[in-house]
Each structure stands twice: as C-alpha cells, then as structure tokens.
Amino acid sequence: MAADDDSRETGGRPCPQCGEPLYKRHCKYVCPQHGVVYDCSDTFW
Structure with missing residues (x-):
C-alpha cells in the first residue's frame, strides 16, 4: 500500500x-467541519 x-x-x-x-x-x-484548527507550530495544546 503506497502512502499519498x-x-x-x-x-x-x-x-x-x-x-x-x-x-x-x-x-x-x-x-472535517471547520478546516485547519491547529498546526504543529502551535504550542498551546
């Protein structure tokens, strides 16, 4: 199975x-409802 x-x-x-x-x-x-909520640079969670 190939990753994509x-x-x-x-x-x-x-x-x-x-x-x-x-x-x-x-x-x-x-x-799935709101789009991007966090990215990996967010340090608050």
Missing part, C-alpha cells in the same frame, strides 16, 4: 468548536 498526500490519521483530539475527531495532515490538525 491524501492519507489521513483519524481518531485524534476533538475539535474545540464542534467535538468532531480531528485528523492529521501535513503537520496540521484538520476538522
């Missing part, structure tokens, strides 16, 4: 706005 740019790691922390599980993509944590 659309691969997702799900089941992460919940979105602070809606509670949906965030997925990680390219050093960003993305909510």
